[in-house]
Amino acid sequence: MSEIRPTSFDSPDGLLRGLNPEQHAAVTLPPGPALILAGAGSGKTRVLTTRIVWLIQTGQVAPGGVMAVTFTNKAAREMLTRLGAMLPLSLRQLWVGTFHGLCHRFLRLHWKTAGLPQTFQILDMQDQLSAVKRVLKAMNLSDEQFAPRKISSFIAGCKEEALRPGQLEIDSPHTRTLVDIYEAYEQQCQREGVVDFAELMLRTYEVLHAHPELRAHYQQRFAHVLVDEFQDTNRLQYAWLKLLAPPGTPQSVFVVGDDDQSIYGFRGARVGNMEDFTREYGVRDGETPQRLVRLEQNYRSAGHILECANALISNNTVRLGKTLRTDAGVGEPVRVMGAASDADEVRWLLEEVAALQRAGTALDQIAVLYRSNALSRGVESGLFNAGIAYRVYGGLRFFERAEIKHALAYLRLLENPHDSSSWLRVVNFPARGIGARTLEQLQDAAQNNGVSLYAAVSALPDNRSRDRLQGFIDLIDDLRQRASGLKLPEIIQRVVEGSGLQAAYEAEREGQERLENLGELVNAADAFERYEQRGAPVTPVAADGESGAPPEAAQGTLSSFLTHAALEAGDNQAQEGHSAVQLMTIHAAKGLEFDAVFLVGAEEGLFPHEQALADPDGLNEERRLMYVAITRARQRLSISHAQARMLHGQTRYNVPSRFLDELPEGAVKWLTPPRAATGASFWGRDSVGSAGWGGNRRAAAAAPVPNVWTESQASPTEPARQDAPPPASGTALRKGQGVFHTKFGEGRVLAIEGTQPQARVQVAFRRHGEKWLDQTLAKLQPI
DNA sequence: GCGTTTGGGGTACCT
């Protein structure tokens, strides 16, 4: 065992100082299995990292003997950062990463045993979808009857149950076809040397399963296996864990999770794994030492917020059970706001945000959460009009942008020309006169000969089409040759130029942004290369010095970078700097915390989402989602719902979410809209019966009600836009004229170009700066 | 082969 070098902590005592008794007990558990039930905001990550440091510092394990698994790259990075600060070690020795990242690391080491080409590539979800489409085409199946998305999730679902096509039960002709598609898809992937996300896991599992000597090696090596967010593991991940560290061995399996925060059932997460773990690893209440540790001390939220969370989640019956507590005092009650319409909800939100801002709350400490992305739009436009900075999470991420995927496709072809997904993506982009007909022929040839598209070119008749395809092959070969010996950023620069991507985007009207993104890709590669040389474990290039697992491959820098791009799609917009209100789905908010949280759209049908109710555990999972939303808030939590809401182009009349009924009266303050005191009840002059807050709200659904608030007066945060007269046709604008724009608000005309009413008009907006607008499109209203 | 139009569909999106 390697010696333990001195660390930044004089002694374990220093390391453990500041832990509460539960945390202390968890961190210092003697070897053996353990389940840490870590409530929201209970210091879960701290316990996990401190445990690792404690194990190493006290000489119980060498750094190489630790494996720590997380779900997201973000969590893995955070753990590494903390470990890096606490341990003066090369982090490369630690096997810390995501399930998929670690499996990938394993497969790069054991590619031969796994039956993969050394240069295998990873398919992301888009790639997988296009691969499925090709399979369907080759099998002459309509993608109406077999929706590619459905097929894709069917295949992923099978793999997560460790089921190969041969092991599936065929109970109908439809299932027969599904299984045939699955089988053809697998053959295609194998042919092309690519693996999807689920395959990384399953292939690793199968290799470990089929090779006892390899399994024994890793079991011996990893004396301590730690798993974060265990409630989100699927069947296969748990089975994988049991292979690596089976129950009844001297290995320590330390899993941390919160069954109340399991919100990924829709993609295979199995809360039941937690209960199975207690049974299979023999971890139960009332033992000494206590191997089932509950972290119930919450360091995040004020008392009333926690009361709401506890009360709500107690409605879920199948739980391991725990109750959060805090020393922070009760704080403010949770506020519930019923708005007449979605527009009113946003107006109220804007006033609240403005008030918080005046009271000194930083904007980035304010979050607006919603169940589904469709709800973000109204909030966004409201904030935009009010000139309040905001940031929306979700949406396209860096490595998912079309131009980036194109560049990566060329790079992947340099590594592995058989990668047909990449081939199809760029064979005719930029255009090279290779059309659908040619590619159809090529795909037929590939199908008939059972080879990749690249390999099928030589099987085509010698004609013009083939010449063009050959030209593409020559281009790739040429790029590959010229890339040899260059550094990564230079390779990418050359490929962007040599492939014609650069020229194509230069010619495109809106190509400027794409070119900038490609420039960013070169920068990212540069940063990646330098980071890697510093020895940070971005990439799994571990040289296994130990017997039993000889290094079968060291990954090149390009290859590592491609892996990085596939496994980590990148932030959607990492622009830090000025403070902004955070907008995101509840799913995206998991693990985050904010001083003030607004949960909008708390309505039946939206939350709980109607489509979630089909699943037997659907409502419970929705409730867990609500629990996650509530526990994001530190000091103030506001929940709102609207009676009328415009969604998907039509107005829906929703009743408040049933979850609101589950909040304890004493911890909640029901707000009425500011102007409801004008005589009419908020629900509108008895038109919906006596549906007050305590009443039979749900039964009172659907009757449209006069919009008390909107009709009274426009909110001060917004100019009276609905009430402004429509632009008189033929109204001539003049320089200096004040105008109103529905999106940019008030402004003043600076210049006019062309002849009205088809002129281009330059306007200086009060909140959004100067803009050129097309008069025919932008309905500018003179003020 | 390429660009525009029409029409379908819309829970959450980690790896």
Place this chain on the structure above:
DNA sequence: CCCCAAACGC
């Protein structure tokens, strides 16, 4: 309402 994908026309 808004986005993406297939279908249509040049």
